[in-house]
Amino acid sequence: MVRTAVAFSPGHISGYFKRVEGSGPGSTGSVGAGVVIDEGVRSTVAPAAATSVRVVWRGRVAAGSPPVEYALDRLGVAARVTTECRLPIGAGFGLSAAAVLATLTAANHLFDLGLSADDVAARAHEAEVVHRTGLGDVAASQAGGVVCRMGPGIHAEIIRFYPEEPLYAVSLGPLPTASVLSSPEAMARIAAAYPDRCPGDLTDFCLLSRRFAQASGLIAPGVQRVLAACDAAGVPASMTMLGNGVFACGDAADRVLSGFGEVERLNVARRGAYLIEMKP
Ligand SMILES: Nc1ncnc2c1ncn2[C@@H]1O[C@H](COP(=O)(O)OP(=O)(O)OP(=O)(O)O)[C@@H](O)[C@H]1O
Ligand SMILES: CC(C)(CO)[C@@H](O)C(=O)[O-]
CATH class of the missing domain: 3.30.70.890 (GHMP kinase, C-terminal domain)
Structure with missing residues (x-):
């Protein structure tokens, strides 16, 4: 049986935001407020000779996810990835961020990379900013709650209530x-x-x-x-x-x-x- 790791990340509905431009992806992002939601993305990851991503949404399958592929490349690993979600993609539920966070969380265990939760979030945030698929979604979805992000990136002060x-x-x-x-x-x-x-x-x-x-x-x-x-x-x-x-x-x-x-x-x-x- 092929070794696989399965992880989940919640999605995020952003309500208001403002872009903050930094000197690089780590300090670029947004301030703003949103809600981390209990629906998100489940990612199943297995080792492979080359990376491939299948995106499954309500039984329909699409191929490829630039931010997920980028994040795995940067880690120096190759994997067969399947992401699954129930909410629609591109509809403002922060699913690109959830897909990257879930995939990196699974890859971290699968390949014994020893990354902290902060390392995983920092890499996911970089993938989102580089691909313009999000600015504050990873910072929000690294934990739960209604969030108010006071600075850009994953280390900013973030107020959460539940x-x-x-x-x-x-x-x-x-x-x-x-x-x-x-x-x-x-x-x-x-x-x-x-x-x-x-x-x-x-x-x-x-x-x-x-x-x-x-x-x-x-x-x-x-x-x-x-x-x-x-x-x-x-x-x-x-x-x-x-x-x-x-x-x-x-x-x-x-x-x-x-x-x-x-x-x-x-x-x-x-x-x-x-x-x-x-x-x-
Ligand atoms: N469930 C997913 N699994 C893998 N990749 C995804 C997923 N959702 C989005 N992506 C990747 O992110 C890219 C951009 O998605 P987009 O930002 O439009 O969607 P979203 O994150 O669901 O929406 P939003 O950021 O508005 O909430 C997609 O082309 C895809 O490559
Ligand atoms: C830019 C954005 C609205 C995209 O979902 C979100 O990432 C945010 O609030 O920064």
Whole structure:
């Protein structure tokens, strides 16, 4: 039997953020607030002569993942990787970061690399920044909670709290993160819209995120329609950054969002990436 390691990383919904440019990938990232969610990516890793990645989403298979391949290359290992997720990719659930974190967590055990959790996160963060697939998702998903990141990168001061209430989300389709992160105009509008404080609770997170989304000019017409329905029902809601989707909190959120697609009920994650098992 081939030796394999399986690990999981939670995803992350970013509510508001501002890019911070550093001298290299380690000090480049974002400040902002988001929610680490109990759904994410499970990665199964086995040694191989050359690296290959299969991305499985609800039974559909796609090949290749540049950030995951890059992170394994930089470690000097080659592996056959299968990532599996239930949430849609590119919809603002931070799944690229979760895929890299889960894969590196598994590879660390599989190849006995002796990396600390910090080393794993630092390498995952570098892969995300280099590929423009995320700025703050790895920093968030290295542990759980509603997070407020006060600096860029994985060593920044991060405030976390752990509400019991769920968050609801609906996805209207993908929005490639790199297309927004590569636009200087979008980055300038985002910086001007940034609310310079941390959320006090989950409702406050939704309200601050909404103010940011509106002022940033990032909201697509489809997302605006869902937000208008949430407003009419008094449901605090905003856009999943960076995806074509909406998250909302409160008891009526599920009912309002169900008019627009399949509603995901997401709990706040209690922890970051972890090894599930080694076989044999
Ligand atoms: N589940 C996954 N497994 C492996 N690679 C992934 C996965 N999700 C995303 N990626 C990689 O990240 C790249 C960019 O994804 P993108 O940033 O659009 O998705 P995302 O991380 O789900 O979305 P977001 O960052 O908006 O939350 C994809 O082309 C793919 O290479
Ligand atoms: C840039 C981003 C919104 C992409 O998901 C996220 O990484 C963040 O909050 O920095």
